[in-house]
Amino acid sequence: MSDTQEPSLDEQIAAYQREFRDLDPQVEKVVSALGRLNRRMNVAYGRQVAELGISNAEWEVLKHLVLSGAPYRLGPGELAKRLGLTPAAMTHRIDRMATDGLVTRDRDENNRVRVIVELTDEGRTKWLEAMRMATAFEEDLLQDLSSEERGALGEMLIRLLRRVEHAQPDAGGRLKDLD
Amino acid sequence: MSDTQEPSLDEQIAAYQREFRDLDPQVEKVVSALGRLNRRMNVAYGRQVAELGISNAEWEVLKHLVLSGAPYRLGPGELAKRLGLTPAAMTHRIDRMATDGLVTRDRDENNRVRVIVELTDEGRTKWLEAMRMATAFEEDLLQDLSSEERGALGEMLIRLLRRVEHAQPDAGGRLKDLD
DNA sequence: CCTGAAGACTTCAATACTAAAGTTCGATGC
DNA sequence: GCATCGAACTTTAGTATTGAAGTCTTCAGG
Structure with a gap:
């Protein structure tokens, strides 16, 4: 009951x-x-x-590395910013992914303060497999919407997105008017 | 650079x-x-x-308690299920919220295995204040959309929602609060 | 009654994250 | 060319969450 x-x-x-x-x-x-x-x-x-043995968190990292284009390299700081994590969290996440063989972590020889995280072949393969599953799921998700509807939906979401993004600088109150 | x-x-x-x-x-x-x-x-x-001194996580709990209607009571297990948390996480979250005075936690006298989490007046006030801020933000967010567009958007989102819910016949999905 | 089993929560150990302090390298000023 | 500042990352300490094991209560059967 x-x-x-x-x-x-x-x-x-x-x-x-x-x-x-x-x-x-x-x-x-x-x-x-x-x-x-x-x-x-x-x-x-x-x-x-x-099913691929990775978490959503790890998949996010793979996505951003792939998005950066060949040779699929980004610094921990840049990754942290894009993922919305603190640098400390990024350090640990990269640790795990490196020991899992999804990425490598090396010092930049031109500037030894910087670190370069690079996608491995295995990481790229995982990304590809994840992407195949994701796109199949997404196709399925949107199957009830006509092409016109999909377009209209995407366009409206982007308008909302613009509103939030322009509102970020101001920590406090309401959204400011855009032009 | x-x-x-x-x-x-x-x-x-x-x-x-x-x-x-x-x-x-x-x-x-x-x-x-x-x-x-x-x-x-x-x-x-x-x-x-x-700004109200609470986190998104706590706000989620307040929301579900209010949604349950007066007298704003739910068990930890039920809350955990709705929030997509493990019961263990729920226990700790309720601990914090109880010491912060947002909820009370008592054993059900009719069935001493069960626990009742009840919203305090302070908790309800916090919810109301959060709600006022949230609705103002949401109004601003949608200000570029006409009423027709809002209707169409909502209707399409609900169609997508039905798809996901149908496609995922409750295999015990757990999900984190944010991100 | 008394026992065993199931349910509802809590406790415990391990993982992941944040904030803040620490480290290291490179650049800048004198 | 030395000292200092700042940038980029790591380490540390503390908090939140998970999965698994544990506790306590109720209920069903003998």
């Missing part, structure tokens, strides 16, 4: 409205759906890459 | 296409925008609730 289960999106929004009068249901619907969708997608990605 | 900076979305997709031939740019655009948007939003939420 008493098996309370997670409320559906609509139930959730209705509950919020009971507790918080001036809530715009339309806005809340978009935001809540975004959040839930992302959580579920991350779970799905995590399960998939786990 | 080799100041490599994070690639724009379009640059990122172009880079992926160079490395992975059969990539549907339209699909990738939607998926990448979703991921980035969510990350940025979580950072923004985190900064906001930090």
